[in-house]
Amino acid sequence: MPKNKGKGGKNRKRGKNEADDEKRELVFKEDGQEYAQVLRMLGNGRCEAMCIDGTKRLCHIRGKMHKKVWIAAGDIILVGLRDYQDDKADVILKYMPDEARLLKAYGELPESTRLNEGISGGLDEEDDGAANDYIEFEDEDIDKI
Secondary structure, three states: OOOOOOOOOHHHHHOOOHHHHOOOOOOOOOOOEEEEEEEEEEEOOEEEEEEOOOOEEEEEEOOOOOOOOOOOOOOEEEEEEOOOOOOEEEEEEEOOHHHHHHHHHOOOOOOOOOOOOOOOOOOOOOOOOOOOOOOOOOHHHHHHO
8 A cells, every 4th residue: 555645635635726826917908819708618728718709719728827826707817719720719818807897997908898797797687685685475275286
């Protein structure tokens, strides 16, 4: 039976990215890059994103970000375009919600872009409060069943 020579297991490695919390410099797009909003995650390190230029692209999450930076539907990302495949791109950077708001304020993102923060905001959210989240049944309805 081998001896454990490391300093910990999976749970220790999981908490490595504490350094990402500090403020970082806002990265703008360069030529060959485009802003995009994630439509859905596909698995296997890929996602489907709608780029700002109006093209829907299949994006590959690069290895440096894979399992370290979590990307969800609705996130604003920076993708590198491929000159040999127009329908595919590579995810270079994920913008935090406050960075995405700054990009919109600077005019980098169009005003029609809907920024959603986390789970509470959806791409097509038309909710007017938490009052309609449950259904009330009267006692007579339960007796009939």
